[in-house]
Amino acid sequence: MNPLRGFQAILRKEFLAVLRDRTTLFFMFFPPLVQIIAFGFALDTDVKHMALAVYDEDRTAESRQLVDAFVNTQTFRVVQRVHSLDELAALVRRGQVYAGLQIPPDFTRCLRAGRNAQVQVLIDGSNSTTALQALNTAMNIAFRRSLALLLEATGRRDLPVEVRPQVLYNPSLRAPNFFVPGVIGTALQIATVFSVAMAIVRERERGTLENLLVSPISRWGLMLGKLVPYLCIAMTMALFLFAILRWVFMVPIAGSPGALFVASLLYTFALASLGLLVSTRAANQNQAFQMVMTIMLPSIFFSGFIFPRETMPWIFYAISTVLPLTYFIELMRGIILRGTAITEFWRHLVILAVMGAVFFSLCALRFKKKLG
Amino acid sequence: MIDCAGLTKKFGGLTAVDQVSFQVQRRSIFGLLGPNGSGKTTLIRMLCGLLEPTAGAGRIAGYDIARESDRIKPLIGYMSQKFSLYDELTVEENLLFYGRLYGLHGAALRHRRDDMIALAHLEPFLTQRAEVLSGGWRQRLAMACALMHQPQVLFLDEPTAGIDPVARRELWDMLFRFSSDGMTLFVTTHYMDEAERCSHVGYIFLSKLVVCGDPDDLKALPAVNPPGTKRLDVTCDHVTTGLQVVRRLPGVRTATVFGQSMHLLVEAGVSEQSIRDTLRAAGIHEADIRPIAPSLEDVFVALSAGGRA
Numbered sequence: 001m002n003p004l005r006g007f008q009a010i011l012r013k014e015f016l017a018v019l020r021d022r023t024t025l026f027f028m029f030f031p032p033l034v035q036i037i038a039f040g041f042a043l044d045t046d047v048k049h050m051a052l053a054v055y056d057e058d059r060t061a062e063s064r065q066l067v068d069a070f071v072n073t074q075t076f077r078v079v080q081r082v083h084s085l086d087e088l089a090a091l092v093r094r095g096q097v098y099a100g101l102q103i104p105p106d107f108t109r110c111l112r113a114g115r116n117a118q119v120q121v122l123i124d125g126s127n128s129t130t131a132l133q134a135l136n137t138a139m140n141i142a143f144r145r146s147l148a149l150l151l152e153a154t155g156r157r158d159l160p161v162e163v164r165p166q167v168l169y170n171p172s173l174r175a176p177n178f179f180v181p182g183v184i185g186t187a188l189q190i191a192t193v194f195s196v197a198m199a200i201v202r203e204r205e206r207g208t209l210e211n212l213l214v215s216p217i218s219r220w221g222l223m224l225g226k227l228v229p230y231l232c233i234a235m236t237m238a239l240f241l242f243a244i245l246r247w248v249f250m251v252p253i254a255g256s257p258g259a260l261f262v263a264s265l266l267y268t269f270a271l272a273s274l275g276l277l278v279s280t281r282a283a284n285q286n287q288a289f290q291m292v293m294t295i296m297l298p299s300i301f302f303s304g305f306i307f308p309r310e311t312m313p314w315i316f317y318a319i320s321t322v323l324p325l326t327y328f329i330e331l332m333r334g335i336i337l338r339g340t341a342i343t344e345f346w347r348h349l350v351i352l353a354v355m356g357a358v359f360f361s362l363c364a365l366r367f368k369k370k371l372g
Numbered sequence: 373m374i375d376c377a378g379l380t381k382k383f384g385g386l387t388a389v390d391q392v393s394f395q396v397q398r399r400s401i402f403g404l405l406g407p408n409g410s411g412k413t414t415l416i417r418m419l420c421g422l423l424e425p426t427a428g429a430g431r432i433a434g435y436d437i438a439r440e441s442d443r444i445k446p447l448i449g450y451m452s453q454k455f456s457l458y459d460e461l462t463v464e465e466n467l468l469f470y471g472r473l474y475g476l477h478g479a480a481l482r483h484r485r486d487d488m489i490a491l492a493h494l495e496p497f498l499t500q501r502a503e504v505l506s507g508g509w510r511q512r513l514a515m516a517c518a519l520m521h522q523p524q525v526l527f528l529d530e531p532t533a534g535i536d537p538v539a540r541r542e543l544w545d546m547l548f549r550f551s552s553d554g555m556t557l558f559v560t561t562h563y564m565d566e567a568e569r570c571s572h573v574g575y576i577f578l579s580k581l582v583v584c585g586d587p588d589d590l591k592a593l594p595a596v597n598p599p600g601t602k603r604l605d606v607t608c609d610h611v612t613t614g615l616q617v618v619r620r621l622p623g624v625r626t627a628t629v630f631g632q633s634m635h636l637l638v639e640a641g642v643s644e645q646s647i648r649d650t651l652r653a654a655g656i657h658e659a660d661i662r663p664i665a666p667s668l669e670d671v672f673v674a675l676s677a678g679g680r681a
Contacts, residue, residue, distance in 0.1 A: 006473050012469070016461060213421075
């Protein structure tokens, strides 16, 4: 008997049904688009133009130069000048500025006398990203100033040790370049797994599954017929997301489109098979929804999407190795940012393919052609 | 065509179908009756291969339902209780889908589609989505879908539940036609009048098949017509009042209301005059009394009461 019996019938029906079902289509396409745009724009860790308040008690050319140095880094902009330390602290406390700079009255005097000149920077530590950036910038300015003065004093023209960093790939260290490939992975994951997870459980709820089960359809035919339409839609969506990456976020794609295609295909195959597995196990749509959430949440945290995997405790690292998203994100960063050839990532591709094949086979083999 | 012996299904501690045995001849219409929850749907699902029997065996067209379901599936059609259809597909797409599911394609598929459209008079709705159809039309479409692959046996689980009387009548006309064309039909229902139309009936009560056979044979069973008794139809005003007094009359075994009349099972010695006298004493002066043959309902009441005792 034909091992794919009924495949064509299911395939055609499922395509028609999916394309007609506006709600499902909307929920497949809309959230990923919002997600990529929101994440792409908002998840920018390059903090610029943070509000800074200045309490300058010195009021000399030197003190003004110091303030200018803060502004010139583009990390800060001066929003207010105050006349007491209390006022400065209050602005930070109320969250009106990220940092406050206090230059004491003897700043220039100490500087000229060659004594230790101190300035105070108050930083709001409640947001670690902005605080870290403010701290680094302030320290950096102090170092540069000190170095320039020291070089002047000793008569040396260059530094004893100099590091000349050269950042390969993503040279401007833009955060979107780092995040958006991960966002594509999570967006594809949400849309694909959710929609496929509903595919069989919906028939179970409506009672049409009974009609399928009394027919001579084969398990492989049923599963493949359910999988392929969603795979096509997921690939269409991947195309959209890559287009947004390239032309909205202006992230240059260093690798080949072919590599992107192969990686995305294997990834969406693994996702769709996972969704299908949920669909064959769940008794109703609600249960399917909960099962998908259980799979989805750890993948956001443990896949390396936000936090580097290498620094995770071993248990989380172990979880990350069974998530398709982990491999897809590494593939995307490799292909999009570093232009890695697909052959150098064959191991990732094989893992995704094996995941997909295992999930899919489980669906077909463990699906009971019986009720109850 | 259908032959089962000792078919049993247990769900945990609950026995849904208990040692059911019966045969259905080719070309016959077999009606399975029984109250809700008596095991009708479970039995039909076992026969269609949707549920594995816990014990016992069944054969359809000579194939074992547990081991040879792959051979049985192409031969049977199944119309489930809820007329499950794909709401987002049109009437025509639903038909084509079920045809393809059974391997039809090309000219054969189109031909079959046209036949089914003509049979169920679905022409006006072809391009409409199934979700807009009313109950009666959904049922017709569901049946047309179940017939796309020309099954030899058609299982219908409560095909007339929730549809109007005209659609019910038309459905039965179609079923008679299928049967005369050589199809075997297995229908569950809880309408007695539908049971009267079947060539064979079975009555399932508390998971057990209480009785099974030709309706006329069943009506002639000694258990239904105990020796020395007769059945009477009494038509009078105030039937419910009449029932109370008649029940107290010695020699009256059972009395049941049937619309404007009551059916009595009385001992042969009870005269029509004694019934009239009793009714008159209760203020009912006009009563039309005549002897009747037992109905299927009488049969089932008599036999399930016997089964319970």
